[in-house]
Amino acid sequence: MDQQTLLDEVVGSEYKYGFTSDIEQELLPKGLSEDVVRFISARKNEPEWMLEWRLKAYQQWKTMKEPTWPNVDYPPVDFQDIIYWAAPKKKPELNSLDEVDPELLATFEKLGIPLEEQKVLAGVAVDVVFDSVSVKTTFQDKLAELGIIFCPISEALENHPELVRQYIGSVVPPNDNFYAALNSAVFSDGSFVYIPKGVRCPIELSTYFRINARNSGQFERTLIIADEGSYVSYLEGCTAPQRDENQLHAAVVELVAHDRAEIKYSTVQNWFPGDKDGKGGIYNFVTKRGICAGVDSKISWTQVETGSAITWKYPSVVLKGDNSIGEFYSVAVTNNKQQADTGTKMIHIGRNTRSRIVSKGISAGVSQNSYRGLVKVLPVAQGARNFSQCDSLLIGDACGAHTFPYLEVANSTATVEHEATTSKIGEDMLFYCNQRGIDTEAAVALIVNGYAREVLNQLPMEFAVEAQKLLAISLEGSVG
Amino acid sequence: MTPLLQITNLHASIEDREILKGIDLSVNAGEVHAIMGPNGSGKSTLASVLAGREDYTVTEGSVLFNGKELMELSPEERSREGLFLAFQYPVEIPGVSTANFVKTAVNESRKHRGQEPLEPAAFLSLMRERMALVEMDPSFLQRSLNEGFSGGEKKRNEIFQMAMLDPVLAVLDETDSGLDIDALRIVASGVNALRRADNATIVITHYQRLLDHIVPDFVHVLWNGRIVKSGDKSLALELEQRGYDWLKQESAVEA
Numbered sequence: 001m002d003q004q005t006l007l008d009e010v011v012g013s014e015y016k017y018g019f020t021s022d023i024e025q026e027l028l029p030k031g032l033s034e035d036v037v038r039f040i041s042a043r044k045n046e047p048e049w050m051l052e053w054r055l056k057a058y059q060q061w062k063t064m065k066e067p068t069w070p071n072v073d074y075p076p077v078d079f080q081d082i083i084y085w086a087a088p089k090k091k092p093e094l095n096s097l098d099e100v101d102p103e104l105l106a107t108f109e110k111l112g113i114p115l116e117e118q119k120v121l122a123g124v125a126v127d128v129v130f131d132s133v134s135v136k137t138t139f140q141d142k143l144a145e146l147g148i149i150f151c152p153i154s155e156a157l158e159n160h161p162e163l164v165r166q167y168i169g170s171v172v173p174p175n176d177n178f179y180a181a182l183n184s185a186v187f188s189d190g191s192f193v194y195i196p197k198g199v200r201c202p203i204e205l206s207t208y209f210r211i212n213a214r215n216s217g218q219f220e221r222t223l224i225i226a227d228e229g230s231y232v233s234y235l236e237g238c239t240a241p242q243r244d245e246n247q248l249h250a251a252v253v254e255l256v257a258h259d260r261a262e263i264k265y266s267t268v269q270n271w272f273p274g275d276k277d278g279k280g281g282i283y284n285f286v287t288k289r290g291i292c293a294g295v296d297s298k299i300s301w302t303q304v305e306t307g308s309a310i311t312w313k314y315p316s317v318v319l320k321g322d323n324s325i326g327e328f329y330s331v332a333v334t335n336n337k338q339q340a341d342t343g344t345k346m347i348h349i350g351r352n353t354r355s356r357i358v359s360k361g362i363s364a365g366v367s368q369n370s371y372r373g374l375v376k377v378l379p380v381a382q383g384a385r386n387f388s389q390c391d392s393l394l395i396g397d398a399c400g401a402h403t404f405p406y407l408e409v410a411n412s413t414a415t416v417e418h419e420a421t422t423s424k425i426g427e428d429m430l431f432y433c434n435q436r437g438i439d440t441e442a443a444v445a446l447i448v449n450g451y452a453r454e455v456l457n458q459l460p461m462e463f464a465v466e467a468q469k470l471l472a473i474s475l476e477g478s479v480g
Numbered sequence: 481m482t483p484l485l486q487i488t489n490l491h492a493s494i495e496d497r498e499i500l501k502g503i504d505l506s507v508n509a510g511e512v513h514a515i516m517g518p519n520g521s522g523k524s525t526l527a528s529v530l531a532g533r534e535d536y537t538v539t540e541g542s543v544l545f546n547g548k549e550l551m552e553l554s555p556e557e558r559s560r561e562g563l564f565l566a567f568q569y570p571v572e573i574p575g576v577s578t579a580n581f582v583k584t585a586v587n588e589s590r591k592h593r594g595q596e597p598l599e600p601a602a603f604l605s606l607m608r609e610r611m612a613l614v615e616m617d618p619s620f621l622q623r624s625l626n627e628g629f630s631g632g633e634k635k636r637n638e639i640f641q642m643a644m645l646d647p648v649l650a651v652l653d654e655t656d657s658g659l660d661i662d663a664l665r666i667v668a669s670g671v672n673a674l675r676r677a678d679n680a681t682i683v684i685t686h687y688q689r690l691l692d693h694i695v696p697d698f699v700h701v702l703w704n705g706r707i708v709k710s711g712d713k714s715l716a717l718e719l720e721q722r723g724y725d726w727l728k729q730e731s732a733v734e735a
């Protein structure tokens with residue numbers, strides 16, 4: 001594809017983040033084979049065991065079938081029509097932002113993420129995953145002093161292979177599901193975080209993901225380990241350029257919390273949802289899971305999902321350690337023809353484990369929004385407790401909201417509570433706002449942000465503000 | 481003097497059913513008008529049409545507000561121009577705090593007038609001051625708008641918002657209904673405190689007792705979509721004693 005075609009695609013785009021950066025890229029031909037897996041591994045100078053691990057995952061993937069149970073509908077994905085490797089040709093070795101490719105910096109400007117400002121004002125160390133290779137990591141020194149490792153997973157494989165080997169696939173095994181297997185075989189890059197014993201990470205760790213190379217499926221792999229008594233808050237946010245063809249994204253995120261450790265993982269997801277007819281959006285099939293491995297540990301997922309044509313995502317927590325806590329806070333917006341099937345799984349194994357689920361679905365246009373959640377209490381999970389709140393908000397008459405709460409309770413001392421509501425932004429509410437001088441668009445933003453407040457409150461401050469704006473933007477034109 | 485509000489031969493229907501059948505009313509700055517009438521006579525319809533509710537179709541007539549044709553303005557523009565409606569049934573908005581709602585509303589009107597948004601500190605003290613007018617506890621600011629408020633609290637919240645928006649014309653739709661005598665006195669004294677020579681109030685009620693507290697300059701009786709009688713405050717007393725039937729008969733004879 002030449003520059004002119006790219007430009008044409010960008011001009012006249014409806015999506016405000018719809019552009020393609022023209023940093024030179026190295027692409028592998030389309031298609032997946034053992035050779036492709038070997039190429040990726042070799043290209044990244046990976047140790048032999050990593051290659052073996054990938055190849056095994058690839059063999060398993062070949063025997064698996066795409067899941068069809070989610071309540072989403074899309075044409076079959078041709079896995080041989082995807083590029084599995086794309087890396088910027090010039091891989092820079094950088095010490096400061098000044099050395100970053102100006103094209104890349106311009107890209108961040110367009111995204112409204114001035115890296116420099118983020119860095120200075122918000123105190124956020126940003127590990128930028130630009131396509132497949134991480135280009136820039138900041139705040140390394142400060143974190144290194146505390147013994148915190150925060151780097152691309154490819155770098156971790158070079159410098160801390162024993163840690164990666166110990167934990168990768170320990171929460172989401174390669175054969176966990178079709179997309180996890182695919183990811184395990186071909187994952188490009190992603191972030192690696194290790195917080196040593198007793199260390200409280202002083203800043204919010206943050207990664208911005210971007211899908212940039214045409215047709216290059218993006219397979220991120222994130223691994224976060226919080227050792228005994230440590231704490232970390234991790235933010236993930238992303239936007240993507242407009243595309244004609246659907247883009248597949250199949251990330252895997254694994255979290256491990258040891259005794260008394262706490263991991264807070266927040267996501268604002270804003271990938272291109274497709275145009276009004278649902279054309280060109282991202283397919284987002286993600287496996288996110290954390291394990292509260294130690295006693296008194298805690299894992300909290302917060303997500304604001306506004307983008308993607310199709311979302312299929314269930315951030316889950318395995319509550320293994322006694323007294324451990326799992327939380328899931330979610331706002332999922334679907335508009336136009338978007339489809340989302342999202343929720344969580346809370347697996348109670350340890351004694352007195354607690355989980356809390358707050359899911360707020362918002363559907364507009366002709367979209368379909370499903371909550372799917374599993375609360376499973378094993379026979380050994382004495383005194384386990386769960387509370388689930390699943391709310392749906394409808395805007396207009398043509399959209400759909402569905403809830404599929406599954407309960408498997410095998411311990412009689414467990415307490416499981418489930419509440420669900422469905423409401424609608426009615427004419428009365430809008431008129432009341434109008435009468436107070438608030439126009440309909442602003443009223444929808446106000447009402448929706450109010451509805452989602454309990455979840456937004458879980459986000460770090462700057463992120464919450466961004467997320468509020470995003471909710472409003474993604475619902476523009478949905479009423480009236 | 482040009483009236484603040486000039487309603488001429490106003491007809492309005494809902495779902496092809498005519499509810500307002502030719503209303504004429506003129507309200508000057510500094511005046512308080514009461515509109516009374518039995519249930520179903522069209523009082524709330526009149527209020528909704530003035531505020532611009534889309535369910536109603538205006539089929540005939542005009543409404544001039546401050547010299548502007550009201551029917552050409554959107555509901556939010558009418559509000560920003562200084563028209564306020566205290567709802568008979570205020571809506572609840574879960575998750576949106578009263579403070580945030582009122583701040584958004586006030587800042588929209590300020591923007592309309594070319595003013596900067598108020599500073600948070602100034603805003604907060606203004607809100608506290610205006611809440612005191614209706615003896616509302618400041619803790620309500622943090623609560624979701626009207627959610628779980630008692631009937632009386634909702635009505636006080638309406639008057640609080642009125643005080644914050646400082647309208648040119650306020651239409652109070654049955655603000656007294658569901659209020660005990662103390663709440664009634666509080667709400668009325670709030671409204672009275674906001675009365676000035678350059679604003680006006682239309683009080684819709686079907687009980688005389690509110691008018692003991694908010695004393696009207698004029699009383700109009702709305703029946704079957706028309707104003708069938710107008711007078712001064714003594715008309716309200718007469719209605720209290722005699723009910724509406726004599727008027728119905730009178731206007732039936734006229735018609």
Ligand SMILES: Nc1ncnc2c1ncn2[C@@H]1O[C@H](COP(=O)(O)OP(=O)(O)O)[C@@H](O)[C@H]1O
Nearest residue numbers: 494495499517518519520521522523524525526
């Ligand atoms: N949404 C509606 N659809 C159909 N009829 C309505 C609607 N709203 C009000 N009406 C009718 O209009 C008439 C006037 O109602 P309303 O203005 O509420 O009277 P009031 O406030 O004087 O009690 C009543 O007969 C009522 O049934």
Ligand SMILES: [Mg+2]
Nearest residue numbers: 523524568654
């Ligand atoms: Mg009424």
